Amino acid sequence: MIMQSDRLANCTICGKLYLKDHTDYCLDCYKEMEQEFKVVNDFLKVEENRFASIEEVSTFTEVAEKRIAEFIRDGRIYVEDYPNLGYGCAHCGTLIKRQMLCKNCFEEFTAEVNKTLKAEKFLEEANRPNEHAQAARYWKLRN
Incomplete structure (x- = not known):
């Protein structure tokens, strides 16, 4: 075995x-x-x-x-x-x-996590290149 x-x-x-x-x-x-x-x-x-x-x-x-x-x-x-x-x-x-x-600590923890996740999402979106700007650069370079 x-x-x-x-x-x-x-x-x-x-x-x-x-x-x-x-x-x-x-x-x-x-x-x-x-x-x-x-x-x-x-x-x-x-x-x-x-x-x-x-x-x-x-x-x-x-x-x-x-x-x-x-x-x-x-x-x-x-x-x-x-x-x-x-x-x-x-x-x-x-x-x-x-x-x-306890209920209070759970609610505080949940609120803090949600706040952190929203902040991370905001930063991620702020650092993401704008699609319109990329398209404009593409056409500008192409010409």
């Missing part, structure tokens, strides 16, 4: 080389993540813990906040069932329950 190199990858957590099938992690890291998910999920299933924040969940389960946020972003934890559970916006830190940016 010939092994294809595109099936080999480095684990995004520990860097160990592994045979990539369905995850971005080696088997050891995958098992560890699944165990952490089980601990967090079991903690959240307890009615008294329904209103816990991500910091409290992390403290009681000893699972990193970053990992819990990954579980939320991946849709493995449905945060709508947990009113205080969320993670910080990647830009400003505001508590959010999905994506990477």
Whole structure:
């Protein structure tokens, strides 16, 4: 059996080389993540813990906040069932329950990108030679 190199990858957590099938992690890291998910999920299933924040969940389960946020972003934890559970916006830190940016930061980012794209388009058009001027030069040179 010939092994294809595109099936080999480095684990995004520990860097160990592994045979990539369905995850971005080696088997050891995958098992560890699944165990952490089980601990967090079991903690959240307890009615008294329904209103816990991500910091409290992390403290009681000893699972990193970053990992819990990954579980939320991946849709493995449905945060709508947990009113205080969320993670910080990647830009400003505001508590959010999905994506990477809060609504305000996303709108600011989008506006800035659009502004940049418009400026680049304007410069590109300003630097593009005028077709009429080129045609006039052609006829002038030809004569």
